[in-house]
Amino acid sequence: MSHESLENADRRRLLKAGLAVGAAASLPLLPGCGAPPAEPKAGDAEWRNWSGSQVSHPKAWLNPRDEAELAAQMRGAVGNIRVTGASHSFSALCQTDDTLFSLDQLSGIISHDPETLQATVWAGTRLRDIGAPMWKIGQGLSNQGDVNPQSIGGACGTSTHGTGPTLGSFSSMVRGVRLVTAEGEIIDADAEHDAEVFHAASTSLGALGVVSQFKLQNRKAYKLHEREFAEPLAQVLDKLAAYTRDNRHFEFWPFIESDLAVVKILNETEAADVPAPEENLPVTGILNLFARLADTVPGADGPLQRLLTRLHTPVDRIGRSYNIFPSERDSRFNEMEYELPAEQGPACLQEIIATVKQSEVRTLFPLEYRYVAADDCWLSPFYERASCAISVHQHISVDYRPLFDLVEPIFWKYGGRPHWGKLHTLDAARLSQLYPRWDDFLRVRERLDPKGKMLNAHLKKILVTA
């Protein structure tokens, strides 16, 4: 038997074992290991985010049918007002015990221009619902992140991003907004009209009012070829320049205790579709079980991480861009992410790995390492800076604070700006040092919401200097 077929036989045995473990782990035997809870909806008594780390009990959770109703409801809203999309932010951006808006009924493409490849979309549109209609009009989003339940409003609200050194975040795709203020005023803004509102509202954290429409710069509809494989981390770091130069999208997931990282590469293609591999692991079940074991059984994290990277099934598939970008992420976790000057990425990553390795802190999950192009949105973490995005994760059954407290000062040392939608501990005094247009954003915020109705406790902490 050749070396390769031995490896394949080995892999099949591991896969079978993995399938059995995954099936067992899918049973709700352990806290945090059952089926994910249903997504909360407008009208529910309790709002919670995806990971369950943020919970609140809005007195009114409103779901307007159109802009006129949204404006009227904003005018009549009692107390603090917040707006949520898919509640996929880990930070407390959407928390309120007063009035919460969801724009689930404001969804879809409103208009489009086949010449400029721009489309105006309702802010409540989920990314998962926009790919197929855009394909029909010959357009595609220039980039997307790991998953697609998020709303356009939420993705732009926090500068959500995918990977690719020439590709910006969702905020960088914005060419115009329609905003409804807390007083119910409707403002249309773009680079020519009310430009200061436009620059502030392309990454707004929902602090200016509720954006009802975004005009997005798209590109011609396209297909992607995805390749995902395990490779020694040292080799990936050696090939970093070539990987980023030669591929439209490149990212990798390095583990703390495994020498292997998982690499993902996407490139444009016109070739025929190739489906995903059939032999695939029940990743969610395995991660849920392994995360608990890594936390509770001393010394288990290393062997489990190494087993996970060995179990990894290489992916080689082709399809429409909107079907290729998103992956399944049903094993719930909490996350911290910082965006660093691109050239600082490798040193920062290596310091994080070495620091966690030497500590008592354990995590099963890999880090994620991506590239994002610079933009000119005032509160975008990518403002005038080509960036490298590094994130750390901890399963929801494990206290995330020891890991995140250990890693966050390393991000600061390398000049990191936190992802607004992920967990961090910075306040306005610290954040204002990181954003050249900070005061301009605050001036626009004051103008649009002088009574501070859009500010919850978290937004006060991160935007209002004490």
Ligand SMILES: Cc1cc2nc3c(=O)[nH]c(=O)nc-3n(C[C@H](O)[C@H](O)[C@H](O)COP(=O)(O)OP(=O)(O)OC[C@H]3O[C@@H](n4cnc5c(N)ncnc54)[C@H](O)[C@@H]3O)c2cc1C
């Ligand atoms: C499993 C998972 C995977 C993820 N993958 C990625 C990734 O690959 N890349 C990445 O960058 N991030 C990623 N994130 C983070 C996520 O994309 C962001 O937190 C995003 O903001 C969530 O979108 P949402 O629709 O859930 O918005 P929410 O979390 O509901 O809201 C986010 C912010 O946007 C504001 N907002 C929402 N709608 C509007 C509106 N209409 N008008 C004004 N403000 C509005 C809210 O008030 C809030 O401040 C991931 C999160 C999870 C849970």
